[in-house]
Amino acid sequence: MNENNQYLTFSLAEEIFALDISSVREVLELASITRIPRTPPYMRGVINLRGHAVPVLELRRKFGMPPVSDTVNTCIIIVEVEMGGDTTIIGTLVDSVREVFEMGQDTIEAPPRMGTAIKSDFIRGMGRQGEHFVIILDVNRIFSAEELAEVSATAPAPVGATAPEEARA
Incomplete structure (x- = not known):
């Protein structure tokens, strides 16, 4: 049985990468990113996504590519990553x-x-899109559990978060 999967393609430098669409929640235009001190170089900061602080990581830096200035085309892909069963x-x-x-x-x-x-x-496989090779990434293997735990620990509590029930009593 020939099973087709859908992939979201994006570029970093001159290379084309893809993520399985099932791991992608949404694509955002570049938003205001709040930097967090003493985080790894690949962590750009956090954004406010509907009241929740979401860490934003630079794939260029994670992959050892030289950083570039943001452009009108720079985007944030919101993905779901499995970390310790969560x-x-x-x-x-x-x-x-x-x-x-x-x-x-x-x-x-x-x-x-x-x-x-x-x-x-980090690579699940290589595909072709027209004349170009596409590097299909495994989003769950790009960042180690330790890196994701570090990123999660640096993200502030959700915007507008309230105290647990016991603390309000």
Whole structure:
């Protein structure tokens, strides 16, 4: 059975990457990002997403690519990441979002051993979109459990959060 999956494609530098659409919650225009002191270099800060502080991570820095200035095309992809059996919401800063496309599972090749800007541990596979190769990322493997725990610990409480019931009594 040939199963087609949908992927959201985006660019970092000259490379095209993709995330399984099932892990993507939404795509946002670049918003005001509040920096948090003493965080890893790849953590840009947090944004207010409907009353919740969501950490925003720069994939360029995480992948060891040189940083660039934000442009009108810079976007934040909000993704769900599995962390210790729980789902964590994070924002990933990318140069631009391209499109959603379908790709048959049988057309995805194994990750290459070398020749990409990122470690192959993060790569689910390689696909093609027209004449271009697409690096399909595994969002649950981009950041280690320790990195996600560190990011979660730095995110402030949700905006407008109230004290637990016991504390209000």
